[in-house]
Amino acid sequence: SPALDESAPDTSTLVEQRDRAAADYATLVGRGLKLDLTRGKPSSAQLDLSNDLLALPGAGHAVVDGTDTRNYGGLLGLTGLRELFSAALQVPTAQLLAADNASLAVMHDCLVHAQLSVLPGAQRRWADEPKVKFLCPVPGYDRHFALCERFGIEMIQVPMTEDGPDMDVVERLVAADPAVKGIWCVPKYSNPDGVVYSDETARRLAAMPTAAPDFRIFWDNAYAVHHLTDEEVRIADLLALCAEHGNPDRAFVFGSTSKITFAGSGVSFFGSSEANVAWYLKNTAMRTIGPDKVNQLRHLMFLRDEDGLREHMRRHRELLRPKFDAVDRILTEQLDGTGLASWSKPRGGYFVSLDVPAGCAKEVVRRAAEAGIALTPAGATHPHGQDPEDRTIRIGPTFPDLADVELAMAGLATCVRLVGYERLLGEGAR
Numbered sequence: 001s002p003a004l005d006e007s008a009p010d011t012s013t014l015v016e017q018r019d020r021a022a023a024d025y026a027t028l029v030g031r032g033l034k035l036d037l038t039r040g041k042p043s044s045a046q047l048d049l050s051n052d053l054l055a056l057p058g059a060g061h062a063v064v065d066g067t068d069t070r071n072y073g074g075l076l077g078l079t080g081l082r083e084l085f086s087a088a089l090q091v092p093t094a095q096l097l098a099a100d101n102a103s104l105a106v107m108h109d110c111l112v113h114a115q116l117s118v119l120p121g122a123q124r125r126w127a128d129e130p131k132v133k134f135l136c137p138v139p140g141y142d143r144h145f146a147l148c149e150r151f152g153i154e155m156i157q158v159p160m161t162e163d164g165p166d167m168d169v170v171e172r173l174v175a176a177d178p179a180v181k182g183i184w185c186v187p188k189y190s191n192p193d194g195v196v197y198s199d200e201t202a203r204r205l206a207a208m209p210t211a212a213p214d215f216r217i218f219w220d221n222a223y224a225v226h227h228l229t230d231e232e233v234r235i236a237d238l239l240a241l242c243a244e245h246g247n248p249d250r251a252f253v254f255g256s257t258s259k260i261t262f263a264g265s266g267v268s269f270f271g272s273s274e275a276n277v278a279w280y281l282k283n284t285a286m287r288t289i290g291p292d293k294v295n296q297l298r299h300l301m302f303l304r305d306e307d308g309l310r311e312h313m314r315r316h317r318e319l320l321r322p323k324f325d326a327v328d329r330i331l332t333e334q335l336d337g338t339g340l341a342s343w344s345k346p347r348g349g350y351f352v353s354l355d356v357p358a359g360c361a362k363e364v365v366r367r368a369a370e371a372g373i374a375l376t377p378a379g380a381t382h383p384h385g386q387d388p389e390d391r392t393i394r395i396g397p398t399f400p401d402l403a404d405v406e407l408a409m410a411g412l413a414t415c416v417r418l419v420g421y422e423r424l425l426g427e428g429a430r
């Protein structure tokens with residue numbers, strides 16, 4: 001991580017660097033840019049890859065395997081689509097449900113159901129617990145944290161390592177406190193730092209003793225097939241590991257096609273143990289008579305099989321890779337060796353995490369906004385939107401076109417230099 005330390009250059013060099021950054025910044029502001037690197041949305045070109053969906057399933061194609069997709073029912077989702085995603089999500093088809101368009105909604109429902117209905121292995125409903133706490137690896141996904149806030153779940157931060165959450169910390173916290181009921185995990189190409197959980201991290205999560213009998217791992221595998229390189233990175237099979245270690249009900253697995261097909265009209269998935277799936281279905285039957293199976297059918301017809309899915313993701317990669325390469329190239333050109341920044345080099349997923357010197361992230365984001373470059377608010381990567389060190393900035397380069405990503409990154413790098421050198425000189429707003 002970058003730090004303002006004694007090895008910093010002498011004052012006259014710093015003044016020169018700050019002056020150059022200030023001149024670059026003035027030029028930047030003068031250009032009147034209007035760019036947005038905030039949310040991790042697919043670009044229009046990516047959405048176009050799935051345009052065939054708009055004509056599917058087509059008239060006369062509503063019945064599949066004896067199921068009329070137009071009608072009520074089919075709470076488990078279409079079998080063919082569950083089969084297709086079974087390998088990618090590492091959940092046996094029988095334990096994998098296909099649902100409506102947002103995995104976030106499924107996560108939300110799991111929390112609601114756990115509040116209101118006793119989970120397998122639980123002594124009581126979470127609503128009847130004096131306190132419910134979740135472990136939140138940071139930096140992490142702001143909407144996970146927002147769900148905790150919504151349901152009054154206390155968040156405990158756990159630092160991330162290159163192999164996933166710091167498992168020494170996790171093991172200590174879950175063993176000591178029965179109020180700790182869950183942990184958020186984005187195990188592959190995590191949001192925002194691109195971390196891939198090691199097999200050993202997954203094994204320890206599956207095996208660790210927990211004070212709560214109803215502890216759950218919220219395994220949000222949102223980027224399971226979203227590779228940016230030739231390597232199809234594999235992670236451990238958490239469900240199988242949990243069963244192997246005598247904790248069969250510990251894992252809730254989530255996924256979706258939001259960043260495979262249409263972000264607003266995809267299909268979500270939920271996978272878990274037989275007991276958890278039965279619990280989930282019983283509760284879900286109270287809120288819906290069945291998911292949108294027409295949408296599931298058109299997804300099945302469009303993606304076809306695992307090869308079809310792989311080929312489709314390769315097309316996404318062709319569009320995404322140049323943008324991620326540009327982010328790394330421009331940060332390297334402008335900030336490498338300055339001691340002002342370090343950043344992730346993700347092998348997949350949707351984000352790059354940029355670390356600036358402590359106390360500078362908010363100011364960098366503010367300066368960028370003044371220059372017309374919208375960034376995710378500093379702090380969004382942490383519970384309650386507060387990064388205690390004020391150092392992490394999430395970059396989402398997927399939505400703008402390549403030329404705009406390049407402009408925005410060059411502008412952002414200028415802001416990092418300006419704020420960084422001002423701080424080194426003891427200047428600038430605190």
Ligand code: PMP
Nearest residue numbers: 102103104141186191222256258
């Ligand atoms: N989980 C993670 C880690 C994400 O980054 C996102 C999207 N930014 C989601 C879930 C949302 O998924 P969905 O569209 O299926 O609700």
